[in-house]
Amino acid sequence: MANYDVIIIGSGPGGYVCAIRCAQLGLKVACVEGRETLGGTCLNVGCIPSKALLHASHMLHEAEHNFAEMGLKGKSPSVDWKQMLAYKEKTIGQNTSGIEFLFKKNKVDWIKGWGSIPEAGKVKVGDEVHEAKNIIIASGSEPASLPGVEVDEKVVVTSTGALELGKVPKKLVVIGAGVIGLELGSVYARLGSEVTVVEYLEVITPGMDAEIQKTFQRTLKKQGLEFIMGAAVQKTEATKTKAKVHYTLRKDDSAHVLEADVVLVATGRKPYTEGLGLDALGVKMTERGQIAVNGTWETNLPGIYAIGDVIDGPMLAHKAEDEGMAAAEQVAGKHGHVNYGVIPGVIYTHPEVANVGATEEMLKDQGRPYKVGKFSFMGNGRAKANFAADGFVKILADKETDRILGAHIMGPAAGDLIHEICVAMEFGASAEDLAMTCHAHPTYSEAVREAALACGDGPIHM
Numbered sequence: 098m099a100n101y102d103v104i105i106i107g108s109g110p111g112g113y114v115c116a117i118r119c120a121q122l123g124l125k126v127a128c129v130e131g132r133e134t135l136g137g138t139c140l141n142v143g144c145i146p147s148k149a150l151l152h153a154s155h156m157l158h159e160a161e162h163n164f165a166e167m168g169l170k171g172k173s174p175s176v177d178w179k180q181m182l183a184y185k186e187k188t189i190g191q192n193t194s195g196i197e198f199l200f201k202k203n204k205v206d207w208i209k210g211w212g213s214i215p216e217a218g219k220v221k222v223g224d225e226v227h228e229a230k231n232i233i234i235a236s237g238s239e240p241a242s243l244p245g246v247e248v249d250e251k252v253v254v255t256s257t258g259a260l261e262l263g264k265v266p267k268k269l270v271v272i273g274a275g276v277i278g279l280e281l282g283s284v285y286a287r288l289g290s291e292v293t294v295v296e297y298l299e300v301i302t303p304g305m306d307a308e309i310q311k312t313f314q315r316t317l318k319k320q321g322l323e324f325i326m327g328a329a330v331q332k333t334e335a336t337k338t339k340a341k342v343h344y345t346l347r348k349d350d351s352a353h354v355l356e357a358d359v360v361l362v363a364t365g366r367k368p369y370t371e372g373l374g375l376d377a378l379g380v381k382m383t384e385r386g387q388i389a390v391n392g393t394w395e396t397n398l399p400g401i402y403a404i405g406d407v408i409d410g411p412m413l414a415h416k417a418e419d420e421g422m423a424a425a426e427q428v429a430g431k432h433g434h435v436n437y438g439v440i441p442g443v444i445y446t447h448p449e450v451a452n453v454g455a456t457e458e459m460l461k462d463q464g465r466p467y468k469v470g471k472f473s474f475m476g477n478g479r480a481k482a483n484f485a486a487d488g489f490v491k492i493l494a495d496k497e498t499d500r501i502l503g504a505h506i507m508g509p510a511a512g513d514l515i516h517e518i519c520v521a522m523e524f525g526a527s528a529e530d531l532a533m534t535c536h537a538h539p540t541y542s543e544a545v546r547e548a549a550l551a552c553g554d555g556p557i558h559m
């Protein structure tokens with residue numbers, strides 16, 4: 098048994114960032130993690146491995162579609178799936194061992210095992226009970242289940258199983274046109290699978306800017322993904338090698354069946370709190386099964402905090418990281434802060450999709466007068482040279498003050514470009530501030546500047 102200032106339960110992006118920040122602030126800290134490796138869902142079975150497969154499959158796409166035109170001749174590469182998975186595993190290993198190194202460097206103790214909280218100030222791992230002045234729950238999320246759909250992680254899989262399939266499926270049915278479905282659907286479409294996405298709503302990526310939703314879906318269709326919209330999946334039937342997906346169309350209640358080699362269930366995630374003992378402890382939960390916290394991430398029990406996917410808000414690694422840093426500052430007696438109005442979202446397909454702040458739909462609902470500055474990547478020299486001119490940048494600014502209220506980008510490196518707008522928003526910048534900032538030529542970022550110019554006297558290259 099050891100005594101700590103803080104024990105953090107969970108070593109995902111929320112937990113490990115929180116642990117490191119606590120240590121940097123002079124606190125004695127331990128992080129409890131039951132997986133073999135640190136890094137949680139993100140590093141082990143989420144963001145990082147999926148990005149490895151997205152990168153590899155994008156390289157294949159480039160070789161198949163654009164190499165010849167650039168004068169790069171020769172046989173196109175074929176897919177060695179085992180090697181691709183090995184590359185993915187190596188990427189995971191490099192990242193998880195990186196966190197282990199950072200823990201050692203910052204003197205964060207890794208308590209190996211699954212933790213529970215028998216009472217405030219105590220964390221039990223195996224037979225050991227550790228004492229801590231503060232406990233921070235960062236136990237993350239798990240795939241939500243869907244009635245009638247039994248996951249075996251072989252034929253009917255969640256994102257976890259989809260990252261280690263035995264082979265590239267001939268037919269893949271994806272349930273849910275959200276972030277996971279579209280990222281992993283893209284991977285397999287590029288690797289040669291016939292991919293059909295079945296979505297309950299009439300639009301993909303719910304909550305996103307409507308114009309982006311439409312353009313993005315059109316682009317994905319061109320890439321070979323098929324969509325069945327307004328379709329409620331009722332159940333799946335699986336054998337060892339095949340599955341059937343039963344769905345009804347919402348417009349007429351008609352029943353349909355799709356056959357698949359693999360079915361990916363990507364209909365959302367839910368907070369993971371199993372085994373923590375929160376019920377017995379009396380920790381207040383929200384109606385949606387999240388841990389309820391106040392403005393300083395403290396639960397109804399003093400000294401017990403929660404951050405990341407287990408509390409309200411978008412289930413994003415970087416949102417959890419920000420909360421991790423802020424909660425660390427709170428327990429160290431400082432004033433942690435997260436600006437929930439400026440949290441970017443990124444879909445790592447090709448082209449990428451990124452957004453921050455308000456959508457047009459939100460501003461209309463609020464009755465807030467706004468203007469739109471839009472610029473297509475067709476007018477961006479670098480994008481054209483790189484076969485990446487699909488998409489646009491759209492900046493929404495207050496009609497009176499010109500203050501940037503939101504931005505939506507579909508295009509090359511959108512996930513990186515969005516951050517210049519995030520910084521601008523953090524500083525309360527106007528579209529003109531962005532437009533007057535010199536942007537290097539030729540870069541994709543010029544499209545952001547042009548969209549900002551479009552909020553004023555107009556873009557140059559359109």
Ligand code: NAI
Pocket residue numbers: 144243272273274275276277278280295296297298301302303328329330331362363364365366411412413442443444445
């Ligand atoms: P999601 O919430 O993004 O999308 C789920 C989709 O499934 C929705 O479009 C919903 O309408 C649909 N759906 C629900 N029930 C259905 C049914 N019975 N039949 C047909 N469609 C149905 O959830 P997803 O993609 O599983 O992602 C989970 C979480 O992980 C999200 O919060 C997401 O933000 C996060 N994530 C983020 C990533 C990123 O930032 N790049 C990558 C992967 C996950």
